[in-house]
Amino acid sequence: MTEVSKDLPHLVYSDCNFKAGSRPRIVHLVEAFEKIGGPPVLVRQIIKGSLAERYEFHVVSYAISGISFRSLFKLKSILDELKPDIVHVHGLKPDGFHAVFAAKISGVKKIITVIHSSTALSVSQYVSAPAKIRRLLVCNILETLTLFLSDSVYTVCDHIRDSASIRFFAGRRLKSAIHNCMNIPVVCSTKSEIKKNMGFNENDILILFIGRICADKGMMVLADTMDRICGKVGYENVKLVLVGVGYGTEYKKIRERFYQLERKNRVIFLGVRNDVFSLNKMADVFVLPSVFKENFSFSLLEAAASGIPVVATDHGGNPELIINNERGILVKPGDAEELAEAVLRLICNKSFREKIGIAGQDRVRLEFSVDKMLEKTDGLYQSLLNDSQLVLINRTHRFLRSASE
Numbered sequence: 001m002t003e004v005s006k007d008l009p010h011l012v013y014s015d016c017n018f019k020a021g022s023r024p025r026i027v028h029l030v031e032a033f034e035k036i037g038g039p040p041v042l043v044r045q046i047i048k049g050s051l052a053e054r055y056e057f058h059v060v061s062y063a064i065s066g067i068s069f070r071s072l073f074k075l076k077s078i079l080d081e082l083k084p085d086i087v088h089v090h091g092l093k094p095d096g097f098h099a100v101f102a103a104k105i106s107g108v109k110k111i112i113t114v115i116h117s118s119t120a121l122s123v124s125q126y127v128s129a130p131a132k133i134r135r136l137l138v139c140n141i142l143e144t145l146t147l148f149l150s151d152s153v154y155t156v157c158d159h160i161r162d163s164a165s166i167r168f169f170a171g172r173r174l175k176s177a178i179h180n181c182m183n184i185p186v187v188c189s190t191k192s193e194i195k196k197n198m199g200f201n202e203n204d205i206l207i208l209f210i211g212r213i214c215a216d217k218g219m220m221v222l223a224d225t226m227d228r229i230c231g232k233v234g235y236e237n238v239k240l241v242l243v244g245v246g247y248g249t250e251y252k253k254i255r256e257r258f259y260q261l262e263r264k265n266r267v268i269f270l271g272v273r274n275d276v277f278s279l280n281k282m283a284d285v286f287v288l289p290s291v292f293k294e295n296f297s298f299s300l301l302e303a304a305a306s307g308i309p310v311v312a313t314d315h316g317g318n319p320e321l322i323i324n325n326e327r328g329i330l331v332k333p334g335d336a337e338e339l340a341e342a343v344l345r346l347i348c349n350k351s352f353r354e355k356i357g358i359a360g361q362d363r364v365r366l367e368f369s370v371d372k373m374l375e376k377t378d379g380l381y382q383s384l385l386n387d388s389q390l391v392l393i394n395r396t397h398r399f400l401r402s403a404s405e
Contacts, residue, residue, distance in 0.1 A: 009062030009075050013047065023056045024385055027084040029075070029099035031091055033061035038116050038298050039090040042156075042180065046088075049374050055381065058082055064095050075102035086384055089113045089150070097142040100149045110384040113150040114178070115160050117295045144169050152384060156180045157296035157317035175380065179320070180296045181373040182305040182364060187281045194282040205238045205347050208283035208308075210276055210299040213246030213269075218289030218313065219254045223261065224336035225289070229344060230266050238347060240267045243279060280306035284353065285346050288312040291333045296320065304328065305364040309356040311342045321368070327360040 012033050028047065030039045047057040060078055064071045079087065079102060087103040089096055092115055103111050147153055147169040154175040155161040161177045187194075192202055200206065211217050226240050240261070246254060261267040273279060276299075280286065286303035288294065293316030300321060303310050312318040314330035322328035329346070331338045346353045 008064075009060055009071060009078065011058065011078060012061040013057070013059035015052075015056045015058060023054060024085040024381070025056045025058070025082065026086045026088055026381065027058045027060060027079065027082055028088045028090065029060050029062070029095075029103075031061070031093075031095045032063050033059055038156075038180065039114075041298055042114075042116075043090060045181065045370050046374065046377060049370060051374055051378055051381075054378070058084070060099075062095055062098070064098050066094060068098065072098050072102055075099060076106045079103055079106040079108060084108055086110045086112060086381060089146075091116050092143040092146055094142055097146045100146045104149050110152075111150050112152045112154070112380065112384070113146060115153065115155045115166065117160065147173075152380065154178050154380065155295075157320050159293065159317040159320065160295055176376075178373055178376045178380070179368055180298055180301055181368045181370045182298070182301045183370045184302070184305045185277055187278050189278060189281075191282055194278050198282065200239070200282075201237070203237050205235075205285075206283045207238065207240045207285045207287055207343060208243070208279060208303070209240070209287050209289075210243040210279070210303070211288070211297070213242060213244050213254055214250055215254070216290060216292045218291045218334070220257060221289045221291065221334055221336050221339065222287065223254075223257045225287075225340045225343065226261055226267060228336060228340040230261065230264075232344075235344075235347070239265070241270060241279070241283065242267065243270045243273050243276065245272055276302060277306060280308055283308050285343055286310045287339070287343065288318070289331075289333075289339055290316070290318075292316075294318055301364065301368065304360040305368075307357045307361040309346050309353050310360060311339065311346070321363070322360070323363070326356075327363045328356060 028043050030043050033040050033043060043059060047059065060075065062071065062075065075098060087099070087108045087110070089099040089103070089111065092113070096113060100111055100113060147166065150170075150173060152175060153170040153173050155166070155177045157179055158177050160166060161174065167174060189197075195202060195204065195206075209217075209222065213219060222240070229235055229238055255269075258267050262269065280303050283303075286300070286308050288297060288300050288310065290313050294300070294313070296317040300310060300312055300318065304321060304327070310322060310328040312322055312328065312330060313333040314324070315333055319330060322330055324330040329342045331342050346356065
């Protein structure tokens, strides 16, 4: 029940075009902004995009476990100093509760909470009993209070928005989903060059997974899938590339399960990488075999946006991105046989593979572009800023304070 780091929370980004009183001030509160992950990616897309011309952005990063009054009042002191027009909180869990509560006691009038995932939806059979109890307590107490204290709530996919508990506790404050989005940077290297630099042969067929190496992500199912593929004659050049990290006993068991495949050079663990767009360009098929309900996976979105065909489990937010057999392939969760058949179908038919990849890429460009997300986010900000008297008071206060300094 203590803070993860005594150095957090802290202000990690401050608007570089600061001009007192010129634009509405919006403070983003997000867990571990310095790290790679869904919420930090979304925050960077917002503060570095076209909205930077209209709003003055600041980012406060934190990492809190349990209840920490020290963190709560440190967040309050930061908000007291910044005096934002809007606080934009990213995520629920204990972090989200502390952020929203700190904003309330600081006197912030407009608080937005975006739900990237829900603790209630993430409890799986692979979590220990004490962990399940703790998660349920977090969900039923802290996350419920977070929703009650927020002035506006939205989700990153319809799957979360349709959750009965979220709809009940958020009530009329629950807005339409603003889906995660992705613009892909240009990768100058060719597929052959990337393969060569990574130590693969030109004729290797590469299946790629990017995410946490854990049971919830379907690692055991993926191992069974590779056993089936490797057991077929003529597929000696098919290899699975796993990108990400795992922890503890669970990770050890997964590595043991993959040991024989890894020893035969059919599975390669790359750990954490910061060149995922190059890896996507190198891959022939992307797989996301999660056995728990994904929300709106950034790794799946990145893969589809890169133009490689994707295979994912048919639940959670995945069907919102993938149109089965048209813009990707959906399979039953936990079914290694069906997953193997889907992967082999793509491997064996290059024209179908390319068609599915291009179709998926087009869908991301048309439906899940950064521009579309920014437009919807701007609309949400403007709806909360309609109270011009509140904005004028905040800006006048900031201007007078700046002039006195």
